[in-house]
Each structure stands twice: as C-alpha cells, then as structure tokens.
Amino acid sequence: MTNKPSSLNNKSIVFIGFMGVGKTTIGEAVAKKLNRDFIDIDQEIEKEFQISTTEIFNIYGEKIFREKEKAYISEYCRCPEKVISVGGGAFLQDEIKNLCLSECIVIYLHLSWEAWKERLDLIIESRPVLKGRTLEETKELFYTRQNIYASHHLKVETDQLTVDEIADRIVDLIQKTQ
Ligand SMILES: Nc1ncnc2c1ncn2[C@@H]1O[C@H](COP(=O)(O)OP(=O)(O)O)[C@@H](O)[C@H]1O
Numbered sequence: 001m002t003n004k005p006s007s008l009n010n011k012s013i014v015f016i017g018f019m020g021v022g023k024t025t026i027g028e029a030v031a032k033k034l035n036r037d038f039i040d041i042d043q044e045i046e047k048e049f050q051i052s053t054t055e056i057f058n059i060y061g062e063k064i065f066r067e068k069e070k071a072y073i074s075e076y077c078r079c080p081e082k083v084i085s086v087g088g089g090a091f092l093q094d095e096i097k098n099l100c101l102s103e104c105i106v107i108y109l110h111l112s113w114e115a116w117k118e119r120l121d122l123i124i125e126s127r128p129v130l131k132g133r134t135l136e137e138t139k140e141l142f143y144t145r146q147n148i149y150a151s152h153h154l155k156v157e158t159d160q161l162t163v164d165e166i167a168d169r170i171v172d173l174i175q176k177t178q
C-alpha cells in the first residue's frame with residue numbers, strides 16, 4: 001500500500017541541461033528503468049520533417065524549429081507518466097519553462113565545463129548552435145545557458161558517472177521525492 005499522491009507519481013519527467021550533457025541518452029535509460037514511454041523532442045521534430053536538426057536549421061531556420069519545439073513540448077508535458085528529453089535551448093522560451101515546471105518533474109543534468117569540453121567532438125557535427133564558434137565562445141554560451149536551467153525541481157551532477165549510474169541515481173531520487 002502507498003499513500004503517495006497519485007498526481008506526483010504520475011507526473012512526467014523532463015530532462016533539461018546544455019547540449020551534450022546526456023539528456024537523450026539518460027532519458028532513454030531512465031524511461032526503461034521506470035517502464036515509461038520515452039520522448040525526445042528533437043527526434044519528434046526530425047520525424048515530422050524527415051531530416052536532421054541541422055538541416056531543419058539550414059533550410060527552415062531556427063525560428064521554425066523553436067515553434068515546433070514549443071508545440072511538441074506543450075503537447076507531451078501535459079501527458080502523464082512519460083520521460084521527456086527536451087533540447088538544450090527549449091527553456092529559452094519562458095512559456096515552455098513555466099509549463100514544464102508546473103506540469104512535470106524537471107531534472108537538470110549538469111556537467112562541468114572541463115568534462116563537457118571533452119565531449120565536444122562527439123556532438124559538434126549534429127548541433128547547429130555550436131557550429132562556427134570558437135572554444136571561448138562555446139564556453140561563454142555554456143555558462144550563459146546555465147541561467148535558463150536554474151529553475152528546476154532536481155539537479156543531478158553527472159561528471160565521471162556512466163549512463164547507467166546516472167540513471168540509477170535518478171530513479172532513486174524520484175522514488176525518494178514521491
Ligand atoms: N554519462 C556519460 N558518459 C559518457 N558519455 C556520455 C554520457 N552521457 C551521454 N554521453 C554521450 O554524450 C553524447 C551526447 O549525449 P546526448 O544524450 O545526445 O546529449 P544531449 O541529449 O544532452 O544533447 C553522446 O555521444 C552520448 O553517448
């Protein structure tokens with residue numbers, strides 16, 4: 001028997017954080033462990049357009065991408081029991097941020113700049129926002145963007161942890177929170 005309020009139990013989980021911290025990978029792992037559906041907002045947009053995010057930015061522009069991002073997040077964050085990974089720029093839009101914070105459990109995945117920069121080569125080709133920036137400019141963006149992630153329910157430090165270790169910690173945290 002449990003006396004946990006069903007509303008909290010049923011809430012969807014939303015992962016936020018800078019590009020490359022692992023929102024997609026960890027979101028998928030957490031969804032598996034919790035036996036929930038996983039939704040990656042970038043993948044939903046790519047499915048609709050049938051092209052990559054980079055191509056969407058190049059052909060249609062960032063504004064169209066951001067509109068789609070808002071539409072998909074608004075739809076999914078109102079659904080119960082999902083695990084949703086949003087793109088690192090989603091919380092630039094206050095409407096998305098406020099909606100996620102009111103409807104879902106928002107988990108901020110954090111990686112230090114030192115650890116993050118080791119991952120840059122893995123993601124540079126598929127992240128149009130990073131293209132053409134010097135390392136110094138990327139560092140500035142990394143730190144400026146931390147402000148938009150400051151509003152969250154839970155924060156998880158991920159330095160030096162495997163995907164599985166992080167996912168286990170998150171499942172633990174969620175169970176303690178509920
Ligand atoms: N904890 C981790 N340790 C090592 N590599 C990781 C970890 N989490 C994610 N990665 C790798 O980092 C890259 C970016 O991960 P991804 O899930 O796409 O991040 P995001 O969705 O936040 O942009 C991928 O190549 C992924 O395999």
Ligand SMILES: O=C(O)C1=C[C@@H](OP(=O)(O)O)[C@@H](O)[C@H](O)C1
Pocket residue numbers: 017018019020023024042053086087088089090126127128129
């Ligand atoms: O931070 C951003 O502005 C973006 C992050 C990307 O998602 P990830 O955070 O999953 O890389 C993707 O939505 C797009 O390339 C824009």
Ligand SMILES: [Mg+2]
Pocket residue numbers: 023024025040042085086087
């Ligand atoms: Mg992602």
